[in-house]
Amino acid sequence: MSELELEQRTNIKFLLKLGKSGNEIREMLVQVYGDNVMKKTTVYKWVKWFSEGRESVIDEERSGTATSRTEENITEVGQIVRENCRLTVRSIAEQVNIDRETVREILTEDLDMRKVCAKMVPKDLAKEQKQRRVTICQDLLKRQDDILDRVITGDETWVYQYNPETKRQSAQWKTANSP
Numbered sequence: 001m002s003e004l005e006l007e008q009r010t011n012i013k014f015l016l017k018l019g020k021s022g023n024e025i026r027e028m029l030v031q032v033y034g035d036n037v038m039k040k041t042t043v044y045k046w047v048k049w050f051s052e053g054r055e056s057v058i059d060e061e062r063s064g065t066a067t068s069r070t071e072e073n074i075t076e077v078g079q080i081v082r083e084n085c086r087l088t089v090r091s092i093a094e095q096v097n098i099d100r101e102t103v104r105e106i107l108t109e110d111l112d113m114r115k116v117c118a119k120m121v122p123k124d125l126a127k128e129q130k131q132r133r134v135t136i137c138q139d140l141l142k143r144q145d146d147i148l149d150r151v152i153t154g155d156e157t158w159v160y161q162y163n164p165e166t167k168r169q170s171a172q173w174k175t176a177n178s179p
Contacts (some may be wrong), residue, residue: 008038009057012046022047068098069106077106081113085172107173117171 008029015025022044037043076096079085092133093103107113125133 004033004036005038006057007041008033009046012043013050016047016050019126022046038151068102073098074106074110075103077103081107081111081173085174086170087173111175113173113175115171115173117168 011029011032015028015101020028026040026043029043034115040047073096077092080092087109089100089103092107093100096103107171136145
């Protein structure tokens, strides 16, 4: 708090004790301090407080801002993510009943985690895989005991019994040391 603020608060208290109204006090402060006067709302706030019996012109101690980033919540978020690493920040926030930004801070700063997407696996076979297929086919041809009558061939079309997930849907939380 500046000396100018302290001085104006003291003057507000003094003028109020002389019986001046909020408007009169504001006008007198403007005459004395000009452009450096407190905002109108601040003047009226201090007039109200002094009228209600406040004596100190100095700000009261504040406890600080309340935070949801407690050890309890950090532990709970960590447990939830260990049970299901694919959850979104939103769903974790709903489970713990704290805001999403706090959950994000807990995950990234306190738990040192980040969300990664699954990598796409190429469909092309490696040289060893191709050779293994050739070897298996040659073994089958050598058998010649009607096994070829029971083989159904096809191309490499992939058929899913479900809808494959997108890259974003596969995203999961991981720590720096996890694979």
